[in-house]
Amino acid sequence: MKIYFIPALVCAGLLAGCEKPEPTTYTIPKEVRGSGTMSGEAAPTPAPAPQRMEVLPGMKEAAQAAPELTYTVPEGWEEFPPQSVRKANFRVSDASGQAEIAVTVFPGDVGGTLANVNRWRGQVGLDPLTEEGLNTVTREIVISAHGGLLVDLPGPEQSILGGILRFHGDTWFFKMQGPKATVAAQASAMETFLGSVQIEDQHH
């Protein structure tokens, strides 16, 4: 009878299932540390993806940001640990929703002010500007004793209010993005925050 091979199959299955956890050693191709990609929140999708892990309370000065950047956190802003390219991370909520504030730094000019402003405009559903239109949305401000730009981009639903700072060959981005009303309500807090930012300056 053919049926008899099934119990054998099941036994094989049981044996395979009983593999005990034990210490192992293996080699992997040379790995660049920190190339892991699990950053940012997973979006709602057909199959639930694990959300980012619980945030570490009070872990603010941790990780790489600490020696380079100091600032005062405005009232009502929640701070999160830096992750990957983000040097600092905040969230602020009100009745209209939640805005995120991220501080990032990249080497070089990252395509120039116009390209970056237009990149941000795209993120809130606005059409790109030309060089002439640039000064209608930007204002000069001082961040960490250097001249930067304050960029105000109120979109149809989402807005971005951000600072762009050229700093000894790097470009720093301070970006607040969220629902239009939330960003508008946090505008002065954002400016106060930008005023409090001190970047460690090894060039003077």
Place this chain on the structure above:
Amino acid sequence: MSVLFKFFASLRLTVVLLAFSIVLVFFGTLDQVHYGIWETQKLYFESFFVVWSYPEQWKFYDQLFWFHLPMPGGYLLGGLLFINLIAAHITRFKFTIKKSGIFLVHFGLILLLASELLTDLVSKESQMPVDEGGSSNYSTAFRSNELVFIDRSHPEHDTVHSIPTELLKPGRHIEVPDTPLTIRTVRFFPNSAVGRAQVPVLDNLADQGVATKMNVVATPKEVTYAENEMNTETAYVEISGPDGVIGTWLVSNVIDERFPPQMVSLGDQSWEVALRFTRKYYPFRIELIDFTHEKYPGTEIPHNFASEVRISHNDPSKDQMSLIYMNHPLRYEGLTFYQASFANQDTTSIFQVVRNPGWVLPYVSVLLMGLGMCVQFGMHFFKFLRKRAA
């Protein structure tokens, strides 16, 4: 035939077992609210016995807290049904062409039961997030963790010494394989809150690494079963060399690559120590060329997700391109890659990686059952036609 065999071959047993199955599914569904699908599956269906307790969240818990209902678990019911079906076959069934349809249906059912068990026991699921333009050669199991010692001294490759965290029992000594190191677990928390203490901790269990440098402490927390939450596994581990204790480190799966590496040194050798979600490395690398996410016009409701990937295998003859999208997984090297999720404003695609050697069995069994029914009903039908014609 013995009484026992008669008992196992009885159709009454079938009915009783099926009735118990209904009860099991009912109470399993009730408990799913509290434990989530993953834990419920383990408690109710991948077990021999289960005891249902009156839920704390319900009304009258104060009066009914003592109420417990023991019932047979999925393995017991499934196993007994399996034996029942085979025993019934042996006693009652004589193979004839006339009954070949029934035989096929039953054979398909047996195969289905066996394949379910096989899937339970050997299938493995993990996730692989890949950034657009980036690539990955490993997947991560978010429900299991490993303590790893990584030796990065070799110019060509890294060596990973891994200890599954199931083995981290407080007080127990474990040798780190292929190294002169031994560990002793001081404390182990399946879930915890890890954070910086506001004031210096006087009796910090750890005296090395991030715990002392950043004043990080861990406190245990209730384990979570929620589908979209993860447990922060944390351990205080004392590491010794051949000449005695080197120190005690705090390791946790939240102290990940956002933080500077925690190093253990012994003589001129050093290892990076970390507790992380269990990784499985593959002999190939998946590169995400493009991720597209279409929504129904004017809404946020997803319509389709698709990932265009390039696979580079250590053996270049196995290289290939593929498009992975909903209901269209990639089957490669005994693994199935499903489009599971995405993150980072549509620039990271997350694949569910499933290794299930028995994946084809349910299809075969359903085909067999379908074929069996066609044969059986077909024969009756033609007999009926012949009778009418006559």
